[in-house]
Amino acid sequence: MTMSVVETLKIHDAAEVEEAVKAALAADTPLEIVGHGTKRAIGQPLAPCRALDLSALDAVRDYEPSELVLTVQAGAPLADVTSLIDSKNQEFAFEPMDTSVLLGTAPGRGTVGGMIASAFAGPRRIKAGAVRDHLLGATAVSGFGETFKAGGKVVKNVTGYDLCKLIAGSWGTLAVMTEATIKVMPKAESEATLVLHGLDALTANRAMTLALGSPFDVSAAAHVPASALSHGGVLAELDGGRRGLTLLRLEGIGASVAHRVGSLTSALQGFGGVDVVGEESRRLWAAIRDVAPFSAAGPLGAWAVWRIVCPPAAGGELGQALARETGGDLMYDWGGGLIWLAMPPASDAGAGRVRARLDAVGAHASLIRAGEDVRAAVDVFQPQGAGLAALSDRLKRSFDPRDILNRSRLVRSVGP
Amino acid sequence: MSLKMPEPDRAVLDRRTAIIADLRRIVPGEGVIDSAAEMRPYESDGVTAYRQPPMVVVLPETTAQVAGVLRYCHDNGIKVVPRGSGTSLSGGALPLADGVLLGLGKFKRIREIDFDNRVVVTEPGVTNLAISQAVAHAGFYYAPDPSSQIACSIGGNVAENSGGVHCLKYGMTTNNILGCEIVLMTGEVLRVGGKAAEAAGYDLMGVITGSEGLLGVITEVTVRILQKPETARALMVGFGSVEAAGECVARIIAAGIIPGGMEMMDKPAIHAAEAFVHAGYPLDVEALLIIELDGPGVEVDELIDRVEAIAKGCGQATLQISTSEPERLLFWAGRKAAFPAVGRISPDYLCMDGTIPRGKLPEALARIRSLSEKYGLRVANVFHAGDGNLHPLILYDANKEGEMDKAEAFGADILRACVELGGVLTGEHGVGVEKRDLMGDMFSEIDLNQQQRVKCAFDAKGLLNPGKVFPTLHRCAELGRMHVHGGNLAFPELPRF
Numbered sequence: 086m087t088m089s090v091v092e093t094l095k096i097h098d099a100a101e102v103e104e105a106v107k108a109a110l111a112a113d114t115p116l117e118i119v120g121h122g123t124k125r126a127i128g129q130p131l132a133p134c135r136a137l138d139l140s141a142l143d144a145v146r147d148y149e150p151s152e153l154v155l156t157v158q159a160g161a162p163l164a165d166v167t168s169l170i171d172s173k174n175q176e177f178a179f180e181p182m183d184t185s186v187l188l189g190t191a192p193g194r195g196t197v198g199g200m201i202a203s204a205f206a207g208p209r210r211i212k213a214g215a216v217r218d219h220l221l222g223a224t225a226v227s228g229f230g231e232t233f234k235a236g237g238k239v240v241k242n243v244t245g246y247d248l249c250k251l252i253a254g255s256w257g258t259l260a261v262m263t264e265a266t267i268k269v270m271p272k273a274e275s276e277a278t279l280v281l282h283g284l285d286a287l288t289a290n291r292a293m294t295l296a297l298g299s300p301f302d303v304s305a306a307a308h309v310p311a312s313a314l315s316h317g318g319v320l321a322e323l324d325g326g327r328r329g330l331t332l333l334r335l336e337g338i339g340a341s342v343a344h345r346v347g348s349l350t351s352a353l354q355g356f357g358g359v360d361v362v363g364e365e366s367r368r369l370w371a372a373i374r375d376v377a378p379f380s381a382a383g384p385l386g387a388w389a390v391w392r393i394v395c396p397p398a399a400g401g402e403l404g405q406a407l408a409r410e411t412g413g414d415l416m417y418d419w420g421g422g423l424i425w426l427a428m429p430p431a432s433d434a435g436a437g438r439v440r441a442r443l444d445a446v447g448a449h450a451s452l453i454r455a456g457e458d459v460r461a462a463v464d465v466f467q468p469q470g471a472g473l474a475a476l477s478d479r480l481k482r483s484f485d486p487r488d489i490l491n492r493s494r495l496v497r498s499v500g501p
Numbered sequence: 502m503s504l505k506m507p508e509p510d511r512a513v514l515d516r517r518t519a520i521i522a523d524l525r526r527i528v529p530g531e532g533v534i535d536s537a538a539e540m541r542p543y544e545s546d547g548v549t550a551y552r553q554p555p556m557v558v559v560l561p562e563t564t565a566q567v568a569g570v571l572r573y574c575h576d577n578g579i580k581v582v583p584r585g586s587g588t589s590l591s592g593g594a595l596p597l598a599d600g601v602l603l604g605l606g607k608f609k610r611i612r613e614i615d616f617d618n619r620v621v622v623t624e625p626g627v628t629n630l631a632i633s634q635a636v637a638h639a640g641f642y643y644a645p646d647p648s649s650q651i652a653c654s655i656g657g658n659v660a661e662n663s664g665g666v667h668c669l670k671y672g673m674t675t676n677n678i679l680g681c682e683i684v685l686m687t688g689e690v691l692r693v694g695g696k697a698a699e700a701a702g703y704d705l706m707g708v709i710t711g712s713e714g715l716l717g718v719i720t721e722v723t724v725r726i727l728q729k730p731e732t733a734r735a736l737m738v739g740f741g742s743v744e745a746a747g748e749c750v751a752r753i754i755a756a757g758i759i760p761g762g763m764e765m766m767d768k769p770a771i772h773a774a775e776a777f778v779h780a781g782y783p784l785d786v787e788a789l790l791i792i793e794l795d796g797p798g799v800e801v802d803e804l805i806d807r808v809e810a811i812a813k814g815c816g817q818a819t820l821q822i823s824t825s826e827p828e829r830l831l832f833w834a835g836r837k838a839a840f841p842a843v844g845r846i847s848p849d850y851l852c853m854d855g856t857i858p859r860g861k862l863p864e865a866l867a868r869i870r871s872l873s874e875k876y877g878l879r880v881a882n883v884f885h886a887g888d889g890n891l892h893p894l895i896l897y898d899a900n901k902e903g904e905m906d907k908a909e910a911f912g913a914d915i916l917r918a919c920v921e922l923g924g925v926l927t928g929e930h931g932v933g934v935e936k937r938d939l940m941g942d943m944f945s946e947i948d949l950n951q952q953q954r955v956k957c958a959f960d961a962k963g964l965l966n967p968g969k970v971f972p973t974l975h976r977c978a979e980l981g982r983m984h985v986h987g988g989n990l991a992f993p994e995l996p997r998f
């Protein structure tokens with residue numbers, strides 16, 4: 086997929102990773118770290134490199150449901166791991182996003198390592214956190230070609246620096262993870278979703294803020310404006326009249342969910358009629374999580390997609406301004422704190438207009454879907470201010486001084 | 502005490518008078534303390550066995566002053582130890598003889614309460630409890646609740662990644678912090694994160710949290726606040742054996758129930774607590790579990806029934822369920838007072854803090870028992886049972902020749918046992934100086950070098966809180982060196998496709 090790969094090294098056991106990194110250092114040829122390769126089209130285009138294929142590191146090392154702890158090799162297929170923990174009624178509470186819908190890659194693919202490195206948390210992030218909150222430990226090979234251990238295998242640990250936090254979401258630029266220990270959580274016994282219809286973004290933002298500020302333990306809050314529902318799919322079916330959906334999820338044991346459905350419904354009286362969805366709830370939230378309205382297979386498949394994270398109560402206003410100024414189409418998750426913005430095709434994916442609005446509200450944007458030429462032309466990930474950028478660079482070098490791992494994936498190189 | 506701290510820098514000590522005068526220019530008024538008597542309260546933190554007067558105490562009031570002090574110390578090669586409320590149980594805020602003790606106690610203002618975004622922006626010297634109190638009128642609270650919450654500062658909580666009895670369900674500090682303002686040793690002021698759920702780039706907030714004052718000085722924190730659960734009720738269940746109690750904990754979790762809190766005490770701890778607070782604890786059981794369920798009333802009622810059934814299936818000896826708020830608080834009273842209760846039955850005690858995989862509890866307690874015999878020192882165990890965090894309290898008498906050394910050796914053996922059983926040296930109190938020399942039992946030299954390189958990225962001169970966390974200090978230049986053999990790196994043959 087990536088044009089710059091000169092050859093692929095297939096790893097068979099964890100010890101080979103260290104060898105491969107040392108070899109890469111000696112040859113000064115950077116490595117692209119690859120699991121199933123489902124997210125290769127995210128990030129700045131890479132410099133010419135060798136690909137390090139970790140998919141054979143796929144063993145489940147240890148799974149103790151009553152300890153809430155799972156240890157797997159980084160190349161373990163996410164689908165297999167998910168069904169393993171599902172068999173014990175457990176899950177990754179952060180609802181990892183399946184990027185195949187948005188990127189048009191083969192469905193059901195992706196490794197645990199890729200999930201950790203990309204760190205796309207789903208709707209439950211507002212309650213349960215992201216992968217950073219569940220990664221307990223890791224074994225990884227740094228850009229020094231040394232295998233190191235971070236964290237531990239127990240749920241509570243403050244021994245030494247929490248290097249796992251840096252590894253999660255680092256897009257493989259700090260170290261090659263070979264093994265990870267992740268906290269798993271029991272699945273909720275039941276769920277229901279309250280649906281409000283026809284709210285504009287500002288009103289929807291207020292409704293979500295009210296719900297999330299209530300004691301009813303809302304586990305997800307999303308708003309899909311009418312425009313984003315004109316492309317079919319499970320959300321559009323629910324909407325029927327294409328007036329826009331505001332969704333609030335409640336999870337837990339049956340009696341509790343029923344009780345909270347009642348309480349939250351009365352709290353939301355001022356926002357119009359409330360429908361309750363039971364059975365279909367899971368599918369709705371999968372569609373939100375995976376940004377189905379902007380799916381690669383749908384009518385907006387050729388549009389660039391931005392992921393914008395902002396203070397939740399600022400989402401409605403920010404989103405409206407962005408829609409107005411860019412002609413883009415958008416949807417909101419995390420109670421307004423996550424905006425997915427689909428942009429009509431443009432050589433820079435509208436980067437300037439998108440980012441101009443962000444600093445004022447403390448938001449940041451990354452370009453999750455765009456062609457390679459577009460990604461080469463813009464900063465895919467939000468550029469940081471000078472101080473933070475310099476610190477991030479020092480951190481990168483503290484793990485990978487020769488920039489051998491996923492070189493230039495995170496930060497656009499501004500020439501030699 | 503047999504603790505080795507970095508060699509004091511004579512050149513710095515010789516310039517003490519001039520340094521103090523310079524610091525007074527940066528922090529005018531009462532903010533610089535240099536008399537032996539006034540510095541005494543700062544000689545130790547919660548680990549009172551270790552004491553060291555600092556060279557000088559500085560209490561800045563503004564970020565600009567913090568930056569000024571750090572820049573000055575950086576330029577002049579002077580070490581700095583940050584301090585919040587000084588309740589650390591690992592000696593993290595222990596001063597250095599040639600160092601500035603930088604107290605954040607004057608950063609006492611809550612800067613902003615933002616209910617719509619469910620965050621509070623606060624200065625670091627504000628106590629943990631004060632944050633919850635400031636938002637209580639709107640039904641909110643700040644979830645992590647260390648037992649020291651009336652005293653400990655939120656800055657200290659971030660530095661230690663503190664937990665509390667409710668962190669099984671609601672997370673530790675790191676899961677409840679969104680951003681901070683941090684001043685690096687160079688005096689550079691950085692803002693990390695903010696009110697959004699996540700920040701751009703590497704998770705700096707994540708690595709700063711729990712860094713024990715070695716990476717930077719925190720001058721502002723943005724914390725997440727939550728709505729209080731509608732209600733909470735607790736069960737108090739006694740067991741004839743620790744194994745049965747451990748099995749009960751495992752079955753509760755396997756049944757998909759994550760209680761708001763799940764605490765265990767062993768017989769010596771039960772007896773000490775009961776004698777102190779008269780909570781009505783059963784005295785003839787080997788282990789006592791306090792299990793709290795919180796949420797809407799209907800949910801709590803149903804879960805109480807389920808947990809009761811599980812407890813009965815594990816052969817409980819006694820079982821009480823709280824029917825009122827005072828009763829629930831009474832169940833907790835003994836557990837919350839466990840430390841002072843043990844303090845009453847022994848002149849001194851050492852509080853340990855290891856974590857083990859929950860299933861290894863019986864084995865861990867058996868080992869602790871046999872170590873107790875070997876050292877001839879009594880021990881009481883309280884345990885955050887839900888997440889495997891063990892707090893053995895070692896009873897000793899510092900006035901008896903050699904007993905303190907014995908207690909420390911006993912404690913170190915317990916922590917080594919935790920690591921051997923698949924656990925870690927510290928679950929919530931931090932490494933500090935107390936567990937510093939045990940780091941090699943858990944981490945290899947390569948692991949520790951990688952951590953120290955991260956330190957170098959923040960503090961290249963190693964002037965911030967040196968002598969804590971890491972058993973040996975390396976120069977950053979040395980750590981950053983790539984080890985090249987014979988001018989060339991190995992170039993092995995690899996299978997290719």
Ligand SMILES: Cc1cc2nc3c(=O)[nH]c(=O)nc-3n(C[C@H](O)[C@H](O)[C@H](O)COP(=O)(O)OP(=O)(O)OC[C@H]3O[C@@H](n4cnc5c(N)ncnc54)[C@H](O)[C@@H]3O)c2cc1C
Nearest residue numbers: 585586587588589593647648654656657660663664714719
């Ligand atoms: C009776 C008692 C009960 C306790 N119970 C618990 C408990 O249940 N759970 C738990 O986790 N802990 C507990 N502790 C430990 C302690 O209260 C926590 O570690 C607390 O977070 C320390 O906060 P502090 O403000 O007192 O920090 P200090 O003790 O002053 O400092 C602790 C560390 O943080 C650094 N630091 C402090 N402020 C800053 C800052 N602004 N910027 C950078 N670094 C800083 C210091 O250098 C030091 O390394 C208990 C302590 C006591 C005495």
